[in-house]
Amino acid sequence: MHASEVMTSDVATVSPDTPLTTIAELLLSRHISGVPVVDSGGTLVGVVSEADLMWRAGGEGTEHRSWWAGLLAGRPLQAADFIRTHGTRAADIMSRDLITVAEDTPIEDVVDLFERRRVKRVPVVRGGRVVGIVSRSDLIKTLALQRPPGDSLVDDRLLQDRLQALLAAQPWLDIARVNAVVENGTARLSGLVGSDTERRALHVAARSIAGIRSVEDNLTVGVTPMGGV
Structure with a gap:
């Protein structure tokens, strides 16, 4: 795109x-x-x-x-x-x-x-x-709301690229400390987030991508160092 x-x-x-x-x-x-x-x-x-x-x-x-x-x-x-x-x-x-x-x-x-x-x-x-x-x-809007054509299956790699691009655009997230992969339509989230609110926001982001059917949460809530250091 x-x-x-x-x-x-x-x-x-x-x-x-x-x-x-x-x-x-x-x-x-x-x-x-x-x-x-x-x-x-x-x-x-x-x-x-x-x-x-x-x-x-x-x-x-x-x-x-x-x-x-x-x-x-x-x-x-x-x-x-x-x-x-x-x-x-x-x-x-x-x-x-x-x-x-x-x-x-x-x-x-x-x-x-x-x-x-x-x-x-x-x-x-x-x-x-x-x-x-x-x-x-x-x-x-484009990355989160884009719908796949018809009922065709969307490649996991494409879904993963869309999800990672969406997360990278968020100022509230230290993207270097979060891993997001998509396998068989499931977004698998892992890594460190600063609060439960960030955890919930990641779930919302994943579910906003058309084609992602479920979310597997392996995130850890903790204090992230300032400035991403």
Whole structure:
């Protein structure tokens, strides 16, 4: 499965000159957490997220730095802080460190990108232009709710891949300490979880995969080290 199969194609975009008030209204009306910024030629140049808007609304930055922190930051960084805390357009606060994928990027790579870069969404681009966007919710819905065609049996390996991809996308789970395999339609869970709530959530995740008929629980509830160490 590739990004093109799960992405949302009806993508809202804004220009670098779009007022922040307009962007805030757009996020609320579309129930989205971020919006791509494109130039007059349609090329992706940045992304404005809820976090960017909250940073602006909260007035974080230069006025909250201590005298020593301001001195160490230097004038260029102080100026950049001022722009982010006083800007009025998308170009003033947008993230320019673009994280994108192509239409043929495997879903496994998208999941890995979400985990490594701690992002909630990623634009899908073709020739620098946005053709779609994949969010965590898009990915989880597709992986968890996808139904096998007809009454045909689903290969255990495919079910296992879907389950592992779903678990890898969860921020509450230390995936390195949990093992999930599927044999004859049964999800066998083992490893260490931090609470009984996590144990129950793993059961829910396994049962949400169409084709998994039962769950075998060999999990141990204990205290997981912070940071997955």
